[in-house]
Amino acid sequence: MKRVTINDIAQRAGVSKGAVSYALNGRPGVSQQTRDKILEVARELGWAPSRTARMLSGSRTETFGLILARDPRILGSEPFHMMFIAGLQAELSRRGYALLLQLTATAAEELELYPRWSSERRVDAVIVVDMRVDDPRVGTLCALGMPAVFVGDPSQTGGFTTVWTDDAAAMTAAIRRLVELGHRRFGRVAGTPEFSHTRVRDRAFEQVITAEGVTGTIIHADYSDAAGRQATRDLWALPERPTAIVYDNDLMAVAGLSAFSEMGVEVPAEVSLLAWDDSHLCAITHPQLSALHHDVMAFGAHVGRRLFELLDGAEPAAHADSTPGLLERESTGPPPC
Numbered sequence: 001m002k003r004v005t006i007n008d009i010a011q012r013a014g015v016s017k018g019a020v021s022y023a024l025n026g027r028p029g030v031s032q033q034t035r036d037k038i039l040e041v042a043r044e045l046g047w048a049p050s051r052t053a054r055m056l057s058g059s060r061t062e063t064f065g066l067i068l069a070r071d072p073r074i075l076g077s078e079p080f081h082m083m084f085i086a087g088l089q090a091e092l093s094r095r096g097y098a099l100l101l102q103l104t105a106t107a108a109e110e111l112e113l114y115p116r117w118s119s120e121r122r123v124d125a126v127i128v129v130d131m132r133v134d135d136p137r138v139g140t141l142c143a144l145g146m147p148a149v150f151v152g153d154p155s156q157t158g159g160f161t162t163v164w165t166d167d168a169a170a171m172t173a174a175i176r177r178l179v180e181l182g183h184r185r186f187g188r189v190a191g192t193p194e195f196s197h198t199r200v201r202d203r204a205f206e207q208v209i210t211a212e213g214v215t216g217t218i219i220h221a222d223y224s225d226a227a228g229r230q231a232t233r234d235l236w237a238l239p240e241r242p243t244a245i246v247y248d249n250d251l252m253a254v255a256g257l258s259a260f261s262e263m264g265v266e267v268p269a270e271v272s273l274l275a276w277d278d279s280h281l282c283a284i285t286h287p288q289l290s291a292l293h294h295d296v297m298a299f300g301a302h303v304g305r306r307l308f309e310l311l312d313g314a315e316p317a318a319h320a321d322s323t324p325g326l327l328e329r330e331s332t333g334p335p336p337c
Contacts, residue, residue, distance in 0.1 A: 004047040013041045064092060064307055065100045065123035069110045069130065072103055074224045078251045079279035080296055081129075087300025088127070095308060107132070111140055118144045125149065125307050131156050131196040149306050153196040154318035161310050162318040163303050167197055168204035170292050170324040171246070174274060175208045177326055178244045182334045183272065186216040187235040187242035189228055189252050193220045201248065217242065221252060228252025232259040236271075243335035244272040250279045253289055257331065268333035278327055287330030294324040 006020040013020070015034060022029035023038035024047075030038070066085070068075060075081055089099050100123055104110045114137070117123055124147065128137055131152030138158035141148050150157040154164050175186065188205050191198045202218060209216040219234055221227035228247060232255070235242055247253035253275035260267055267273055267287055275282050278291035299321050306319060 004042075004045045008045055009038060009042050009047060012045065013038050060124050060311070061121060062096060063098045063100050063123045064304075065102070065117055065126040066129070067102050067104060067110045067113055067126070069104045069107045071105075071222075071224075074222065075103065077225065078223055078249060079281060080249060080277050083277075083279060083296035084129075084300040084303075087297030087302075088304045089300075090297070091301040091304030092307075111136060114140055114144060114146060118146050124311060127151065127303055127307070128157075128160075132194050133196050133199060135196070147310050149303055149310060151303060153200055156196045157318075159316055161306055161314070161316045163299070163306055163321055164318060165294065165299070165321050166323040167200050170326075171201050171204040172208045174246060174292055174326050175205065176212065177328075178272065178274070178332065179212045179214060181272070181332070183244040184214045184335070185240055185242045185244075186214060187245040188216060188218045189231040189235070189245060189247045189256065190218050190220045191223050191248040198248065205246070215240070221248075223249050223252060225251050225255035228255035229259045232256035233263075236260075236263065236265070242271065244274070244332070246274045246276070248276050250275045250277050250281045250289070250291070253291075254281050254285055257285055257287075257289065267331050270336050272332040272335070274326075274332055276324065278324075282329070285331075290329045290332040291327050292324040293327040295322065298322075 006017050006024070010017045010020045015038065019030045019034060020038055023035040024042065068081065085099070085101065092099055102113065104113065114126070126141070126146060126148045128148055128150045129152070131150060133156065135156055138160065142158060148160050150160050150162045152162065152164060154162045178186070186209060190202060205216060205218065217235060217238065219231040221231045228251060231252070232245065235245060245256060247256060253273055257267060257273055260271065265271060273289060275289045275291040277296055278293040282289035282291045302321050
């Protein structure tokens with residue numbers, strides 16, 4: 001169908017294009033009677049404002065942006081971001097907003113996109129994930145004056161609006177529970193070391209290990225199943241094998257469970273496994289994986305709500321989401337005698 005223009009409205013209403021523009025934009029210059037007539041004709045014709053025109057006039061784009069500097073192969077198989085985006089999109093759809101999602105090969109490419117988006121007025125605000133230690137995106141977005149909601153450690157977000165989870169408390173509670181079950185040797189298959197949430201979890205792991213008088217080994221990986229599998233084998237090759245292993249995401253935990261199956265190691269009789277986030281993957285394995293449960297879709301929706309609050313003039317603040325809680329299934333138990 002042909003798009004209805006102000007020319008169409010002007011012809012039908014018998015007025016000038018200028019009068020139509022004044023009426024549709026709520027500006028003075030026409031009488032109330034003429035304004036009412038123009039608006040009635042616009043409704044009859046099914047007129048809707050042009051997104052491009054709104055952008056050029058300085059109005060909102062009704063779009064938020066999200067850039068992920070991740071290997072698409074990992075992104076397609078790792079559940080966290082898909083669940084996060086689903087929750088975010090559900091919240092945006094309620095308000096008629098769209099999500100502009102773009103993948104980049106490197107963090108440097110991501111950094112180059114923000115000035116382009118800003119100059120082209122592509123989005124009203126951006127969501128920033130995978131916070132890094134001394135993250136350069138903080139300075140870039142601040143210089144651009146670009147509204148943003150960061151997802152991660154509030155100490156690294158430079159005063160921007162932030163939504164975060166208490167990963168340190170979750171890690172501490174999980175290790176203490178495993179110590180209660182009798183475990184004394186721990187392994188941790190961690191995520192990418194440059195991410196600030198990895199550092200938070202690493203520190204919490206090391207601190208609780210020391211406080212409980214037990215031992216632990218950390219191996220960093222890239223969240224992929226291949227890396228999770230290799231890290232699991234490396235931990236099992238240690239002279240003092242861990243009796244419990246905590247993984248930084250579900251995909252690596254599933255890969256670790258598969259690796260132990262290949263090696264003929266019984267879970268949890270010989271080693272306990274604990275995943276992070278608790279996607280559907282954890283419930284379809286055998287044995288079912290215990291996990292630090294986090295409602296990731298609700299997390300994404302929470303971020304969406306903060307974006308709208310930001311546009312409505314809310315002051316930047318750090319907002320705590322729910323702390324992941326230990327959900328014990330079949331993959332954790334006492335250590336072997």
